[in-house]
Amino acid sequence: MNKKRLQSEDTKKRVADAARGLFVKKGYKATSIEDIVSATGSSKGNIYYHFKSKEGLFLYLIDEWEQEWEQQWKEKESLYTTTTDKMYGVAEQMVLEDLNHPLTKSADEFFDNSEKPSDVEERITEMVKSHLTFYQALIQQGMDSGEFKHNDVEGLSIIFESLTMGLSQMSRKLNQKDALVLYRLAVNVFLNGITKNAT
Amino acid sequence: MNKKRLQSEDTKKRVADAARGLFVKKGYKATSIEDIVSATGSSKGNIYYHFKSKEGLFLYLIDEWEQEWEQQWKEKESLYTTTTDKMYGVAEQMVLEDLNHPLTKSADEFFDNSEKPSDVEERITEMVKSHLTFYQALIQQGMDSGEFKHNDVEGLSIIFESLTMGLSQMSRKLNQKDALVLYRLAVNVFLNGITKNAT
DNA sequence: ATATATACTGAACATTCATTCAGTATCGTA
DNA sequence: TACGATACTGAATGAATGTTCAGTATATAT
Numbered sequence: 001m002n003k004k005r006l007q008s009e010d011t012k013k014r015v016a017d018a019a020r021g022l023f024v025k026k027g028y029k030a031t032s033i034e035d036i037v038s039a040t041g042s043s044k045g046n047i048y049y050h051f052k053s054k055e056g057l058f059l060y061l062i063d064e065w066e067q068e069w070e071q072q073w074k075e076k077e078s079l080y081t082t083t084t085d086k087m088y089g090v091a092e093q094m095v096l097e098d099l100n101h102p103l104t105k106s107a108d109e110f111f112d113n114s115e116k117p118s119d120v121e122e123r124i125t126e127m128v129k130s131h132l133t134f135y136q137a138l139i140q141q142g143m144d145s146g147e148f149k150h151n152d153v154e155g156l157s158i159i160f161e162s163l164t165m166g167l168s169q170m171s172r173k174l175n176q177k178d179a180l181v182l183y184r185l186a187v188n189v190f191l192n193g194i195t196k197n198a199t
Numbered sequence: 200m201n202k203k204r205l206q207s208e209d210t211k212k213r214v215a216d217a218a219r220g221l222f223v224k225k226g227y228k229a230t231s232i233e234d235i236v237s238a239t240g241s242s243k244g245n246i247y248y249h250f251k252s253k254e255g256l257f258l259y260l261i262d263e264w265e266q267e268w269e270q271q272w273k274e275k276e277s278l279y280t281t282t283t284d285k286m287y288g289v290a291e292q293m294v295l296e297d298l299n300h301p302l303t304k305s306a307d308e309f310f311d312n313s314e315k316p317s318d319v320e321e322r323i324t325e326m327v328k329s330h331l332t333f334y335q336a337l338i339q340q341g342m343d344s345g346e347f348k349h350n351d352v353e354g355l356s357i358i359f360e361s362l363t364m365g366l367s368q369m370s371r372k373l374n375q376k377d378a379l380v381l382y383r384l385a386v387n388v389f390l391n392g393i394t395k396n397a398t
Numbered sequence: 399a400t401a402t403a404t405a406c407t408g409a410a411c412a413t414t415c416a417t418t419c420a421g422t423a424t425c426g427t428a
Numbered sequence: 429t430a431c432g433a434t435a436c437t438g439a440a441t442g443a444a445t446g447t448t449c450a451g452t453a454t455a456t457a458t
Binding site: 399400401402403404405406407408409410411412413414415416417418419420421422423424425426427428 | 432
């Protein structure tokens with residue numbers, strides 16, 4: 001039970017990769033199972049053999065993506081000394097990872113489909129919460145270290161999350177280079193608003 | 200030909216209002232013609248008699264909304280003296296109007312449906328462009344008057360648009376009061392990042 | 399070599415939804 | 429009053445799409 005299992009995992013990965021690509025490009029709803037079938041050569045039934053449903057496939061990709069993000073961040077975090085640098089680092093990773101890694105589009109799309117209180121919506125809400133917690137800790141850290149002015153930490157974290165959400169939508173048409181410039185400028189504006197020493 | 204025409208216009212308005220309410224609440228895709236039928240008591244056919252299509256109905260609402268926004272802004276603009284005040288004013292109107300007035304949700308949703316290069320997508324792109332032009336002029340004005348530091352005007356306008364796009368998504372669950380606080384804080388952060396005199 | 403679990407196929411099914419259209423009702427007007 | 433236009437009805441259509449399932453192939457274990 002080896003060659004078979006390996007092959008099976010391979011097809012599962014192939015399906016996941018194709019689906020990811022399509023979701024980035026077209027969004028969740030606009031991507032049909034049929035599209036994935038065409039892209040993989042695999043059959044409909046086989047996709048349902050490997051994944052519970054379309055939604056299940058999507059959730060699988062989200063999890064995968066989140067894990068990778070976390071891992072990459074851990075690798076980078078130690079390289080930054082100041083909180084300021086960390087915030088630039090986050091923005092950079094966002095452009096590098098999130099724009100490549102696709103669910104941005106589908107995720108935003110999902111946000112607006114309150115139709116079904118599906119697992120996915122819960123999942124996304126959960127994701128936003130964890131973002132907020134993350135930013136909150138980061139900003140608090142900056143305040144404690146004296147880099148940032150004291151202010152409403154929770155509010156600022158929401159604002160930063162909002163800013164990045166908006167940026168991810170706006171920069172969809174941009175190439176990576178331009179997006180990077182835009183994100184940097186955004187963090188710049190955000191920091192000079194909360195940093196003690198004016199630039 | 201009067202009573203009839205008035206009645207007709209009335210039903211058209213009733214349909215539009217109901218559709219607006221549903222689009223805000225559920226988003227564009229999640230709102231079916233059937234939903235609008237249920238909400239109005241009008242028949243499917245009648246909706247198609249008054250509006251070309253679901254998309255046409257949506258576009259109608261967008262136009263209506265944009266006109267109202269512009270009008271309300273004109274009434275307020277003269278009340279603000281500094282550009283700073285104007286920006287707060289814009290934010291305030293956004294919360295007061297945009298959150299009430301609904302298409303926010305559906306509009307964002309549309310952004311992610313690149314499936315069809317439909318009129319609507321073009322329309323929304325156009326809207327974003329006009330926003331950017333507006334913010335650009337406002338920010339330029341602030342720079343000229345000496346209120347703002349000199350900086351990349353286009354970039355800053357994109358950032359402000361992004362920020363507000365993100366805020367509109369994040370504040371969906373908030374009540375008007377809390378949203379207002381959040382938006383004010385956001386503009387505060389944005390301005391203290393580009394205003395010469397630190398707070 | 400045979401049996402069995404695993405991997406896979408694709409036609410059929412079920413549902414949702416926008417849109418159409420042939421027909422009916424209502425109102426203004428000649 | 430009768431005719432014509434305008435306003436409205438709702439069943440039927442058609443297309444898209446997620447999901448199921450009975451059946452087939454393949455590889456591993458006995």
